[in-house]
Amino acid sequence: xxxxxxxxxxxxxxxxxxxxxxxxxxxxxxxxxxxxxxxxxxxxxxxxxxxxxxxxxxxxxxxxxxxxxxxxxxxxxxxxxxxxxxxxxxxxxxxxxxxxxxxxxxxxxxxxxxxxxxxxxxxxxxxxxxxxxxxxxxxxxxxxxxxxxxxxxxxxxxxxxxxxxxxxxxxxxxxxxxxxxxxxxxxxxxxxxxxxxxxxxxxxxxxxxxxxxxxxxxxxxxxxxxxxxxxxxxxxxxxxxxxxxxxxxxxxxxxxxxxxxxxxxxxxxxxxxxxxxxxxxxxxxxxxxx
Amino acid sequence: xxxxxxxxxxxxxxxxxxxxxxxxxxxxxxxxxxxxxxxxxxxxxxxxxxxxxxxxxxxxxxxxxxxxxxxxxxxxxxxxxxxxxxxxxxxxxxxxxxxxxxxxxxxxxxxxxxxxxxxxxxxxxxxxxxxxxxxxxxxxxxxxxxxxxxxxxxxxxxxxxxxxxxxxxxxxxxxxxxxxxxxxxxxxxxxxxxxxxxxxxxxxxxxxxxxxxxxxxxxxxxxxxxxxxxxxxxxxxxxxxxxxxxxxxxxxxxxxxxxxxxxxxxxxxxxxxxxxxxxxxxxxxxxxxx
Numbered sequence: 001x002x003x004x005x006x007x008x009x010x011x012x013x014x015x016x017x018x019x020x021x022x023x024x025x026x027x028x029x030x031x032x033x034x035x036x037x038x039x040x041x042x043x044x045x046x047x048x049x050x051x052x053x054x055x056x057x058x059x060x061x062x063x064x065x066x067x068x069x070x071x072x073x074x075x076x077x078x079x080x081x082x083x084x085x086x087x088x089x090x091x092x093x094x095x096x097x098x099x100x101x102x103x104x105x106x107x108x109x110x111x112x113x114x115x116x117x118x119x120x121x122x123x124x125x126x127x128x129x130x131x132x133x134x135x136x137x138x139x140x141x142x143x144x145x146x147x148x149x150x151x152x153x154x155x156x157x158x159x160x161x162x163x164x165x166x167x168x169x170x171x172x173x174x175x176x177x178x179x180x181x182x183x184x185x186x187x188x189x190x191x192x193x194x195x196x197x198x199x200x201x202x203x204x205x206x207x208x209x210x211x212x213x214x215x216x217x218x219x220x221x222x223x224x225x226x227x228x229x230x231x232x233x234x235x236x237x238x239x240x241x242x243x244x245x246x247x248x249x250x251x252x253x254x255x256x257x258x259x260x261x262x263x264x265x266x267x268x269x270x271x272x273x274x275x276x277x278x279x280x281x282x283x284x285x286x287x288x289x290x
Numbered sequence: 291x292x293x294x295x296x297x298x299x300x301x302x303x304x305x306x307x308x309x310x311x312x313x314x315x316x317x318x319x320x321x322x323x324x325x326x327x328x329x330x331x332x333x334x335x336x337x338x339x340x341x342x343x344x345x346x347x348x349x350x351x352x353x354x355x356x357x358x359x360x361x362x363x364x365x366x367x368x369x370x371x372x373x374x375x376x377x378x379x380x381x382x383x384x385x386x387x388x389x390x391x392x393x394x395x396x397x398x399x400x401x402x403x404x405x406x407x408x409x410x411x412x413x414x415x416x417x418x419x420x421x422x423x424x425x426x427x428x429x430x431x432x433x434x435x436x437x438x439x440x441x442x443x444x445x446x447x448x449x450x451x452x453x454x455x456x457x458x459x460x461x462x463x464x465x466x467x468x469x470x471x472x473x474x475x476x477x478x479x480x481x482x483x484x485x486x487x488x489x490x491x492x493x494x495x496x497x498x499x500x501x502x503x504x505x506x507x508x509x510x511x512x513x514x515x516x517x518x519x520x521x522x523x524x525x526x527x528x529x530x531x532x533x534x535x536x537x538x539x540x541x542x543x544x545x546x547x548x549x550x551x552x553x554x555x556x557x558x559x560x561x562x563x564x565x566x567x568x569x570x571x572x573x574x575x576x577x578x579x580x
Contacts, residue, residue, distance in 0.1 A: 122504045142502060184490060185503040189510040191546055192482060194565040199542045200474055201568035210572045212432060213475040214412045218576070219509040220479040225569040226506075228562035232555050239550055246547055250540065252489045256481055257536055260529055265522050272518035275484040278491035279515040282500045286508070 001063040001158065005030045007077050008069025009042040012094045012121060014133025016066060017047045019166035022135035032058045033069070042130045059084035064162060067093040072233040074101055078108040085112055090155045092117045092162070096182060096230075097237035098146040098175035117159040118146040118175060120182070121168065128227045139167035146175040183241035188249060190231055191242070193224035291353040291448065295320045297367050298359025299332040302384045302411060304423025306356060307337045309456035312425035322348050323359070332420045349374035354452060357383040362523040364391055368398040375402055380445040382407045382452070386472060386520075387527040388436045388465035407449040408436040408465060410472070411458065418517045429457035436465040473531035478539060480521055481532070483514035 004020070006013040009031040017029045031048035032055065033039045039051035052058050059065065059081050067077050074093060081091070091109070095101050098118045105116040123141040143163040147156050160170050200209050235242060259267040294310070296303040299321040307319045321338035322345065323329045329341035342348050349355065349371050357367050364383060371381070381399070385391050388408045395406040413431040433453040437446050450460050490499050525532060549557040 122502060124504070124506070142504070144502070181495075181499055181502050185499050185507050189486060189507055192486065192543075193510060193569075194562050195542045195546055196479060196482065196539065197565035197569045198561050199539060201564060205471075206568075209471055209475050210568075210575075212412060212434070212471050213572065214414070214432070216414070216513040217475050217479055218573070219512045220483060221569050222509045223506040224565045225573060226562075226566060228559050228566050231562050232559040235550060235558055236553055236555055239553065243547065243550055246543065246550070249486065249489060250543060250547075252485045253482075253536065253540060253543075256485055257533065257540075260525060260533055260536070263526055263529065265526055268525055269518050269522040271488050272484050272516075272521050274491060275487035275514045276516060276518050278496075278500075279483075279487045279511050282503065283508070283515065285500075 001025075001027050001162070003028050003030065003062050004162075005032060005058050005062045005065045006048065007032045007065065007067045008073070009033055009039060009048055009130050009133075010068065011124065011128050011130070011132045011137075013066060013068030014042060014045075014047045014130040015123075015135065015137035016068070016094075016162070016166055017042075018133055018135035019138055021046070023165055023167075025165055027063075030058050030062070034073075038130060045130065045133075047130055047133060055080045056084055059089070062089055064158060065089060065091045066162075067091070067095075070230050070233050071095040071097060071101065071237055072229075075104050075108060078105060082108060082112070085109075085115070087112075087115075090115055090117065090158050092119045092145075092159045094119055094121055095237070096120055096186070096234045098144075098178045100237040102146065102148065102175050113148075114150045114152045115155050117151060117156050119159060119163070120144045120146075120178065121163070122186075123168075128230070136167070138163065141168050143168040143170045144178050145170060145172050146178050147172060148175075179238050179241045183238055183245045187234055187238055187242050188245040190223050190226060191235065191246065192249070193221050194226075194231070197221050197224040291315075291317050291452070293318050293320065293352045294452075295322060295348050295352045295355045296338065297322045297355070297357045298363070299323055299329060299338055299420050299423075300358065301414065301418050301420070301422045301427075303356060303358030304332060304335075304337045304420040305413075305425065305427035306358070306384075306452070306456055307332075308423055308425035309428055311336070313455055313457075315455060317353075320348050320352070324363075328420060335420065335423075337420055337423060345370045346374055349379070352379055354448060355379060355381045356452075357381070357385075360520050360523050361385040361387065361391065361527055362519075365394050365398060368395060372398060372402070375399075375405070377402075377405075380405055380407065380448050382409045382449045384409055384411055385527070386410055386476070386524045388434075388468045390527040392436065392438065392465050403438075404440045404442045405445050407441060407446050409449060409453070410434045410436075410468065411453070412476075413458075414516075418520065426457070428453065431458050433458040433460045434468050435460060435462050436468050437462060438465075469528050469531045473528055473535045477524055477528055477532050478535040480513050480516060481525065481536065482539070483511050484516075484521070487511050487514040 029048045030050045042048045106113045121143045294317045319338045320340045332338045396403045411433045
């Protein structure tokens, strides 16, 4: 790989660039973005080698095009690069949802859809933007790739190699499996945290409430500090799976509510115990693998 | 204060003892508990000076009795110490709920209810037990005391001084105000985290789901690793305020659900933005005060 083009040089795209530079990869990294200021910052920080808003120049001779902009921009970016792709240009993305991205890539890329590899790095931070980017963001983190039966094997291998060069563990699964998993373990928790903070912030005594919130609240709501535009896009893109999860969770809350209403101490303790054991086992297994 | 008796030498009670010892306080600390093993550990770790299961000996000449056992044990402990109290013994507790504790103390202590000061240290960790106790647990943490019009001023001052000696910031409010605040910022988040983990752990593909859960899930669910018996007791004790909070939260989720169902991107972004701004402002203000 001689030339990598990154659309959207923020936390995710910027960290890929920094990881490759740290690994002494000799690739040239071109940043393309909506904001000239943000691209200039990426240049100043040494994250990218070239900044441009000219898609034609950017895409010419690109080995891999990584779309790491907010997911709502993906269709426009695919449409803009389409006329400039060769038969060997590999296109991949870093969006948190995959079904919608594959549908859109298939529609826009047509015969060249086989050159597209859906990807999702499971790494992030509460801050966004290129100033939050870091070379170590992907070390030992999971990256999910969602090839389809149409996907070109070599394209898949090149995207896999890109992420492995960043230190990540790559797995492959269908887009539907991916979207179901992340609706449950990521998208729903984000919605729940946003909902709690919004609920509390809207009250007349919000200041007093926040004043006594402690470390449990801090950790529970950390993800409520996430990027609103990004989470709007994720929520809409994975709407169907997310609505299923929201429904399942509301059932679980109704069950909890009944246990409380009937003062069922045994039932409450059993539920808390199941959760506590599962959570602590997960925490232990994570420690061992990371 | 020459003699402090702690019922329940776990994370909370043990950390009070360690804080006083670190501050070179010359008080003698007596530990009383259900489990001989756990008391022996507290002795071995130098957390307490004397371990006993004999309430008569323990309470004799005690200046302050701190009840730091799981809240469900509070009535039995109050009944056990009652016959041994002098007119100057101060009794306090460290329970996470206060309305129920005050009602129970009034009923059991009768005329000596004025010697009881309800207290709640806003500090904790995901682990419980005396081995998790630490001298610095209360440094700059909030302690809420809930005196009533009947509370003896000197008793209140002595309990205040005890917590200040541990490095804590003491505030005073009514039990009802306390219980409303903590239902919102602590008890509800715990229930929500337990509910999410229980929901996920009960599924056939739980292992796969946990396998892709990342740092957002880790922080959101940290409090789901909390002590099941303790949270059963807290939930039941603050049932009324907690049911109100659960109701308000379910309304908020229904609102979110409607925004998703109608693909209302603007509405979703507005909600996420309100939450994100409030959460980040809170995080900043916390950094400045701690």
